[in-house]
Amino acid sequence: MKRTAVVLVLVLFALSLAAVATPVAEAHRTWSVIAGGATKDIAVVSNAFHPRTIEIAVGDAVTWQFQGFHNVAFLGGQDAPPLTLQEGDKTYVNPQVVFPAGGKTYDGAGYQNSGLPPEDPKAAAKFGYSLTFIKAGTYPYMCIVHGPAMSGTVVVKERVMGSPASTARQGQTEQTATISAGQKAWAAWKTERQGGAVVVPMIGDPKAGFSLLRFSRRPLVIPVGTTVTWVMRDVFEIHTVTFLGKEKPPEFVIPEPQPQGPPKLLMNPKVTVPTPTKTYDGTGPVNSGILFPPGIPGNPPTSFSLTFTKPGTYAYACIVHILEGMVGTVIVK
Numbered sequence: 001m002k003r004t005a006v007v008l009v010l011v012l013f014a015l016s017l018a019a020v021a022t023p024v025a026e027a028h029r030t031w032s033v034i035a036g037g038a039t040k041d042i043a044v045v046s047n048a049f050h051p052r053t054i055e056i057a058v059g060d061a062v063t064w065q066f067q068g069f070h071n072v073a074f075l076g077g078q079d080a081p082p083l084t085l086q087e088g089d090k091t092y093v094n095p096q097v098v099f100p101a102g103g104k105t106y107d108g109a110g111y112q113n114s115g116l117p118p119e120d121p122k123a124a125a126k127f128g129y130s131l132t133f134i135k136a137g138t139y140p141y142m143c144i145v146h147g148p149a150m151s152g153t154v155v156v157k158e159r160v161m162g163s164p165a166s167t168a169r170q171g172q173t174e175q176t177a178t179i180s181a182g183q184k185a186w187a188a189w190k191t192e193r194q195g196g197a198v199v200v201p202m203i204g205d206p207k208a209g210f211s212l213l214r215f216s217r218r219p220l221v222i223p224v225g226t227t228v229t230w231v232m233r234d235v236f237e238i239h240t241v242t243f244l245g246k247e248k249p250p251e252f253v254i255p256e257p258q259p260q261g262p263p264k265l266l267m268n269p270k271v272t273v274p275t276p277t278k279t280y281d282g283t284g285p286v287n288s289g290i291l292f293p294p295g296i297p298g299n300p301p302t303s304f305s306l307t308f309t310k311p312g313t314y315a316y317a318c319i320v321h322i323l324e325g326m327v328g329t330v331i332v333k
């Protein structure tokens with residue numbers, strides 16, 4: 001008797017769920033897009049949105065899941081705000097990129113920005129961004145940190161065929177393809193020769209959507225007197241080549257508290273300003289300054305050369321990506 005009653009209650013409960021589920025299926029849905037991704041050791045990172053293009057219905061929402069240091073910015077037909085701002089000889093990270101802008105809905109007009117995830121990995125894991133699209137149209141967006149090559153599109157239609165689940169699977173598949181392409185490139189990575197100089201390429205692929213956050217798989221072993229040239233072949237990232245000698249790695253960004261509002265974010269001149277020296281004997285810090293992707297207006301530096309004048313083992317790092325493990329060693333014999 002008791003058993004029958006329990007079964008009956010369960011059946012009634014299931015029926016009530018079914019009754020509730022029917023209208024829910026017709027309600028507005030939430031779709032998800034992954035921003036970025038990485039291998040476990042962060043040697044390979046995705047600088048792409050997965051999936052790159054998403055089709056949703058009017059009234060639906062998109063939630064971006066952040067896996068890495070990215071933002072989602074809808075420009076509303078305007079130029080992208082610059083990543084950095086100059087104040088005299090000081091360089092600041094643009095607050096327009098760092099902090100969220102705009103509301104919870106989007107109709108294609110104006111600038112809307114997720115802001116950047118917090119640096120702390122635990123806080124970053126909880127960082128998300130959702131936007132409800134209230135008007136049909138095609139809306140491109142980008143990550144301003146990694147430039148126009150890291151972009152995506154939200155297509156908003158009256159009706160759509162796909163489902164959030166199948167679109168999420170497509171995103172996973174695209175992310176796996178991007179990371180695998182990066183792992184292949186990392187496995188095939190080699191130094192090059194240019195006359196007597198050794199060239200260390202720092203690579204990324206705009207089409208596949210990955211960057212490598214590594215200098216070389218093994219220490220570079222070179223005879224004394226050799227020049228090493230680090231060359232940017234990556235459209236997404238910035239790097240430094242920094243030999244610290246006995247100094248501790250400098251902070252990349254220094255928050256400057258303000259009397260009101262959020263702190264200003266100064267890019268540490270110890271990182272951004274190159275040291276003038278062209279040779280290295282193991283003493284004193286030597287810094288390339290920021291190395292930029294090739295082809296940027298104004299032609300900022302894209303390579304750095306250093307001639308090694310004394311036998312020894314010299315560690316160096318990219319100060320931008322030191323926490324991701326972008327460090328290297330030069331052994332001069």
Ligand SMILES: [Cu+2]
Binds near residue numbers: 237240318319320326
């Ligand atoms: Cu780097």
